[in-house]
Amino acid sequence: MATLDNAIIASYEKGGKKFEIYVDPDAAYAWLDKRKTDFKNMLVAEEIYSDARKAEKAKPPDVLAVFGTNDIMAVLEFIMKNGEVQLTTEQKRKKAEEKRKQIVAILLREAIDPRTKAPHTQIRLENAMEQARIHVDPFKDAREQLDDVVKELRPILPMKFEKLKIAVKIPAAFAHKCYGTLKNYGMQREEWTKAGDLIAVVEIFGGMQGEFYDKLNKLTGGQVETKQLPG
Numbered sequence: 001m002a003t004l005d006n007a008i009i010a011s012y013e014k015g016g017k018k019f020e021i022y023v024d025p026d027a028a029y030a031w032l033d034k035r036k037t038d039f040k041n042m043l044v045a046e047e048i049y050s051d052a053r054k055a056e057k058a059k060p061p062d063v064l065a066v067f068g069t070n071d072i073m074a075v076l077e078f079i080m081k082n083g084e085v086q087l088t089t090e091q092k093r094k095k096a097e098e099k100r101k102q103i104v105a106i107l108l109r110e111a112i113d114p115r116t117k118a119p120h121t122q123i124r125l126e127n128a129m130e131q132a133r134i135h136v137d138p139f140k141d142a143r144e145q146l147d148d149v150v151k152e153l154r155p156i157l158p159m160k161f162e163k164l165k166i167a168v169k170i171p172a173a174f175a176h177k178c179y180g181t182l183k184n185y186g187m188q189r190e191e192w193t194k195a196g197d198l199i200a201v202v203e204i205f206g207g208m209q210g211e212f213y214d215k216l217n218k219l220t221g222g223q224v225e226t227k228q229l230p231g
Contacts, residue, residue, distance in 0.1 A: 004022060004044060004045060007025065007045070008024075008025045008028060009021070009053075009086050010028065010080055010084070011052075012066075012084075014066050017050065017058075018051070019063065019066065020048070020051065020058075021045070021047070021072070021076055022045040023042050023044055024041060024042050024043075024044055027040075028080070028087070029091050031080060032095075032139065033095070039073060039077055039080065042080075043073070043076055046072060047072075095139070096136045099140075100129065102142035103136065103142045104122060104126060104129070106142060106146060107125050108122060108125065109207045109211075110161055110205040110208070111150075111159040111160065111161055111207050112160055112162065113160075114158055114160040115158060117206070119206065119208075119210060120157065120159065129153065131156055132152045132153055132156055134149055134152055134153070136149075162205075163204065163205055164204055164205075165228070165229040166201070166226055166228055166229065167200070167227045168200045168201070168216065168226050169226075170216075170224055171197055172196030172197050172198075174220040174221075174223065174224075175192075175197060175198035178216060178219050178220065181215060182198075182200050185208070186203050187200050187202050188200075188201045189201040201229065
């Protein structure tokens with residue numbers, strides 16, 4: 001459990017009045033990162049402050065007027081959900097890096113280079129983000145930031161988001177083993193031949209085609225037939 005020396009401040013402001021509480025940085029980070037679902041062991045001091053650093057306590061009538069209660073755990077929950085948490089510099093760096101990796105993973109799966117019709121490599125994407133000096137919001141969902149990131153990347157790294165329709169024929173010996181994989185990738189149509197072969201049409205993002213072909217080749221020992229269909 002953190003002490004006041006290494007605790008961080010969670011705050012909420014309304015009507016010109018500020019309310020602050022000291023929280024454990026690890027517990028607060030875990031909750032913000034959705035690895036922790038409760039508020040146990042998060043509170044460091046049993047006080048609600050108007051200015052935590054000056055140790056100035058908030059007036060109980062003000063707390064009641066804003067939060068509808070003076071129960072500190074209820075106030076803690078409200079502030080964590082609706083206020084701001086001052087994470088440590090290291091926590092912000094770590095969370096921003098995690099979010100950056102999530103954005104790169106989305107681009108790897110869904111974007112292609114319109115010049116080559118092939119997916120961009122991870123190194124190429126990471127270098128372009130570095131060159132463009134992309135700012136990643138550590139608290140905003142990765143997909144919500146995607147449009148802004150792509151807009152900044154396109155002058156450096158052309159990219160296009162498109163889905164491909166691929167016809168697949170799986171020999172009978174491997175059909176049932178591959179069926180679940182095809183469903184997971186978004187199987188749109190399926191047909192079973194009298195010989196037990198599976199013919200299917202799958203729609204995937206362009207960036208996923210290499211992964212898709214690799215997986216089917218491994219499952220069938222290379223005995224899969226594929227054909228890209230016109231859009």
